[in-house]
Amino acid sequence: MAEKILAIETSCDETSAAVLDGGTRILSNIISSQIDVHRKFGGVVPEVASRKHLELINHVIAEALQAAGLCFGELDAVAVTYGPGLVGALLVGLSAGKAIAYAADIPLIGVNHLEGHIYANFLREPDLAFPLLCLVVSGGHTDLVYIAGHGEYRVIGRTRDDAAGEAFDKVARTLGLGYPGGPQIEKAAVEGNPQAVMFPRAYLEEGSLDFSFSGLKSSVINYLHRARQRGEAVHIPNLAASFQQAAVDVLVDKTITAAQEHNVSLIMLAGGVAANSLLRTELQKAVCSSGRRLVYPSLVLCTDNAAMIGCAAHFKYIRGEFAPLTLNAIPGLRL
Numbered sequence: 001m002a003e004k005i006l007a008i009e010t011s012c013d014e015t016s017a018a019v020l021d022g023g024t025r026i027l028s029n030i031i032s033s034q035i036d037v038h039r040k041f042g043g044v045v046p047e048v049a050s051r052k053h054l055e056l057i058n059h060v061i062a063e064a065l066q067a068a069g070l071c072f073g074e075l076d077a078v079a080v081t082y083g084p085g086l087v088g089a090l091l092v093g094l095s096a097g098k099a100i101a102y103a104a105d106i107p108l109i110g111v112n113h114l115e116g117h118i119y120a121n122f123l124r125e126p127d128l129a130f131p132l133l134c135l136v137v138s139g140g141h142t143d144l145v146y147i148a149g150h151g152e153y154r155v156i157g158r159t160r161d162d163a164a165g166e167a168f169d170k171v172a173r174t175l176g177l178g179y180p181g182g183p184q185i186e187k188a189a190v191e192g193n194p195q196a197v198m199f200p201r202a203y204l205e206e207g208s209l210d211f212s213f214s215g216l217k218s219s220v221i222n223y224l225h226r227a228r229q230r231g232e233a234v235h236i237p238n239l240a241a242s243f244q245q246a247a248v249d250v251l252v253d254k255t256i257t258a259a260q261e262h263n264v265s266l267i268m269l270a271g272g273v274a275a276n277s278l279l280r281t282e283l284q285k286a287v288c289s290s291g292r293r294l295v296y297p298s299l300v301l302c303t304d305n306a307a308m309i310g311c312a313a314h315f316k317y318i319r320g321e322f323a324p325l326t327l328n329a330i331p332g333l334r335l
């Protein structure tokens with residue numbers, strides 16, 4: 001019989017718990033978002049996030065078990081994100097996971113949050129063939145990851161400054177679109193012309209698979225300030241659409257180049273920015289016309305959730321990769 005794993009995710013501003021059967025069948029996936037709490041501050045406040053996780057964690061876990069129709073005694077393992085993320089936030093989920101592992105006498109599995117994002121794709125297609133290339137685009141990361149097999153990662157490109165999601169959030173804030181920025185930019189851009197302003201695309205030095213989004217972000221902010229100083233009217237949807245197009249162009253081009261250079265025919269998209277419909281459609285087009293195939297998670301599994309952590313944990317469970325109860329949170333954990 002397939003193993004049942006309880007997974008916990010508290011790395012940023014979502015308190016989430018899920019139960020998975022055999023790694024890819026989601027029995028429950030409860031996500032309690034703190035967006036409304038942080039909105040008035042214009043971004044995530046770490047201390048507030050930790051306190052909110054603490055308030056919610058037991059309820060979210062109880063709800064996940066109840067929705068799955070299971071009790072602690074029926075679990076085979078408990079999985080938890082231990083990094084990267086906000087240390088105080090991570091510690092809440094990690095402490096809950098350890099307590100359950102100890103009390104129920106089941107193994108603890110530590111999962112890297114980015115690995116979780118990658119494995120959201122295996123929830124859609126459990127038998128994806130290696131090697132794979134994954135573009136991980138979230139609020140904290142923009143990585144091109146070459147994956148030779150389960151758990152075998154090589155980061156072949158990463159951002160040198162802002163992450164893509166961070167640029168979306170900061171630009172949205174400057175444009176007065178609110179938090180979280182990604183979905184707001186996407187919404188505003190629907191009414192805008194992506195060719196209205198030619199913002200810079202940073203490709204860095206020849207052959208580099210790294211990214212840089214701070215120049216693009218500054219260009220949008222400077223454009224807005226200059227226009228306001230001159231008393232010119234600004235068309236916010238045009239700025240949102242032009243920014244989004246510039247960011248997506250670079251993400252798509254670098255991903256295709258990486259796939260060609262590393263001879264990979266199956267490409268995955270992961271992380272919160274993977275929910276962006278322009279990125280999904282433009283990458284889909286480029287991947288298809290290069291004779292390759294793209295896989296991306298359903299919308300709800302792109303942003304933070306515990307089901308993706310449970311899926312990554314399943315493959316660790318099979319390999320017997322368990323963590324000691326001394327496992328600590330690592331805010332800067334790498335793949």
Ligand code: KG4
Binds near residue numbers: 138182271275303
């Ligand atoms: O993966 P995620 O939920 O959390 C992190 O691990 O960081 O990603 C959150 C990021 C935020 O920066 C948010 O603005 C961005 O993903 N995001 C989007 C969209 N939905 C979320 N960015 C662009 N378009 C979207 N539709």
Ligand code: ZN
Binds near residue numbers: 303
């Ligand atoms: Zn995330």
